[in-house]
Amino acid sequence: SAVISQKPSRDICQRGTSLTIQCQVDSQVTMMFWYRQQPGQSLTLIATANQGSEATYESGFVIDKFPISRPNLTFSTLTVSNMSPEDSSIYLCSVEPSARAFFGQGTRLTVV
Amino acid sequence: RKEVEQDPGPFNVPEGATVAFNCTYSNSASQSFFWYRQDCRKEPKLLMSVYSSGNEDGRFTAQLNRASQYISLLIRDSKLSDSATYLCVVIKAAGNKLTFGGGTRVLVKP
Numbered sequence: 001s002a003v004i005s006q007k008p009s010r011d012i013c014q015r016g017t018s019l020t021i022q023c024q025v026d027s028q029v030t031m032m033f034w035y036r037q038q039p040g041q042s043l044t045l046i047a048t049a050n051q052g053s054e055a056t057y058e059s060g061f062v063i064d065k066f067p068i069s070r071p072n073l074t075f076s077t078l079t080v081s082n083m084s085p086e087d088s089s090i091y092l093c094s095v096e097p098s099a100r101a102f103f104g105q106g107t108r109l110t111v112v
Numbered sequence: 113r114k115e116v117e118q119d120p121g122p123f124n125v126p127e128g129a130t131v132a133f134n135c136t137y138s139n140s141a142s143q144s145f146f147w148y149r150q151d152c153r154k155e156p157k158l159l160m161s162v163y164s165s166g167n168e169d170g171r172f173t174a175q176l177n178r179a180s181q182y183i184s185l186l187i188r189d190s191k192l193s194d195s196a197t198y199l200c201v202v203i204k205a206a207g208n209k210l211t212f213g214g215g216t217r218v219l220v221k222p
Contacts, residue, residue, distance in 0.1 A: 033209075042199060042212045043156070092155055100146065101201070101210055103155035 002095050006104025013083055013111050020079045021107045023093035028073035033094040049076045083111045113138055116202050118213040125190045125220045132186040133216045135200030144203040145183045149196045156199055190220045
């Protein structure tokens, strides 16, 4: 198993600003994943973050909007840039040892 | 057609009753299957893996039907604490990304 600490747990942000979400894992992992869960919806993968290389983004998500850092094997950040109300969502980081996903507690973002 | 589909519910279940629901997947090459549970305002947590031979964990039984491309989850003797959204997760192959269904909401009532 893996224990993931994610912060902030929630934030209310002004449109046009940016928010950086942090995830810390209690063990070294090769890949970390960032998901978005919009209200009443399931999880959508934003990108996969490998240490030492650029993140791989899913269709519909771009680096300029969601830059990701992965400076080491236990930590990653996701930035939601130039926010609009449509970015209001829950953002979750995840690791998937043995194909079983463990999630951070999530960041509930509201953009006003 | 979505890769992984679930009946969103809600399934309103009397306490003590049995409830079952399915999840269909479109890719016949899918290899691994899981049920996750998500409580309101919480992150998803693994409930159980789904094995080809079917598997049981206490009051929960998961089954896989490869011919018809669906997995199922059955909850016996439902408890109020079983109220949650149950997410179906499918992986095409080792190292591939997880694909989530939309979730099935279950409400257990006294």
